[in-house]
Amino acid sequence: MALKIIVDREREIQKFIPVEYWTIEAELTKEIPTTKVIPFRAMLIGFIDGTKLDIHNREEATEISDELKQASYSVIKVKTKKVTRQPAPPFITSTLQQEAWRKLHFSAKQTMAIAQQLYEGLPTGDEGRVGLITYMRTDSTRVARSAIVEAREVISNKYGSQFIPPHARFFIGRVKGAQEAHEAIRPTKIRREPSLIKSYLTAAQFRLYELIWKRMVASQMSAALFDNTTVDIKA
Numbered sequence: 196m197a198l199k200i201i202v203d204r205e206r207e208i209q210k211f212i213p214v215e216y217w218t219i220e221a222e223l224t225k226e227i228p229t230t231k232v233i234p235f236r237a238m239l240i241g242f243i244d245g246t247k248l249d250i251h252n253r254e255e256a257t258e259i260s261d262e263l264k265q266a267s268y269s270v271i272k273v274k275t276k277k278v279t280r281q282p283a284p285p286f287i288t289s290t291l292q293q294e295a296w297r298k299l300h301f302s303a304k305q306t307m308a309i310a311q312q313l314y315e316g317l318p319t320g321d322e323g324r325v326g327l328i329t330y331m332r333t334d335s336t337r338v339a340r341s342a343i344v345e346a347r348e349v350i351s352n353k354y355g356s357q358f359i360p361p362h363a364r365f366f367i368g369r370v371k372g373a374q375e376a377h378e379a380i381r382p383t384k385i386r387r388e389p390s391l392i393k394s395y396l397t398a399a400q401f402r403l404y405e406l407i408w409k410r411m412v413a414s415q416m417s418a419a420l421f422d423n424t425t426v427d428i429k430a
Contacts, residue, residue, distance in 0.1 A: 217250040219260055223268060223428070237428055239263070263430055272427035280419045284336040284366035285379035285411045291331070294410070299402050307331065309403045310380070319387075319395045326383055327392070328407055333377035336366040338411075342378075345385040346415040353388075360417045381411040 219239040225232045239259070241247040250256050286294070288307075295306040310331035316324045343363045350359050366379070382404070389405040396404065 215251050217252070217256040219250065219256060219263065221263060221268075237426070243429055266430040268428050268430050270426055271429045273424065274426075275422050275424045278421045278423045280421065282364070282413045282416055282418065283410065285338055285381050285414050286407060287334050287336060287379060288332050289334070291380055291407070294406060295403060298406065301399070301403070305399075306403065309399050312400060313404055313407075317395060317400070319392050327387070327404055329379070329381050329383060330377045331380050333380060335377055336379045338366070338379050338381060338414075342381060342385060342411075343415060346412055349385050349388075349412060350416055354416075358416050360415075364415055366414070379411075380407055382408050385411065 221237050221239070222234050223237055224234040239248065248259075250259065283290075291310065292303040292306050295301040296303070299306075301309070310328065313327040314329070314331050316326040318324050319327075340363075343365075347359055347363060385408075387408075389401060389408050392404070393401050
């Protein structure tokens, strides 16, 4: 059965016919720019009647692009809607590695080595040598209730009660077969803000600890609210 699936999939791949597809974008601004005007990028979608425009080769793209360069543009519709984004859960091993690469440009190996140092403990002044984060090899997003309470207190004191949702957030693990023995990766003490221990850490240690601290605190904050604006432009 497995062999048949592989063969069928290979046949589908062989039958696939690639189709060339081009897109056209324009950088636009007001006709008479001012110091406050910021250029924005618009994408060609189709015709004014709603018909989609497909561009299949360079020649078509060049022809349309040349026409658009000579055109004048006007806004015909502006639509704004509120968008809510729920905070992400605290880190597990894989998401920590991904975010550390994306934001800090740390390799997975470097991330885990620094996390190990934070977990095993570092001298932090009057507190002595303390472990700064929970165990860094975990696929569980579970967080101890006491840490959630502490995070909500920190948010209230630092940012204001308006940034706390009515109820605490409890995250359900989405990883199949997740090991629940360990919590998510979080600071061992949420009140230990990054700025308070910066002088005791290397630059890399501080940046990773700050990333973990912010993720944990953000996970207990109110949902972010955005204005999503769509502008229809006629050429």
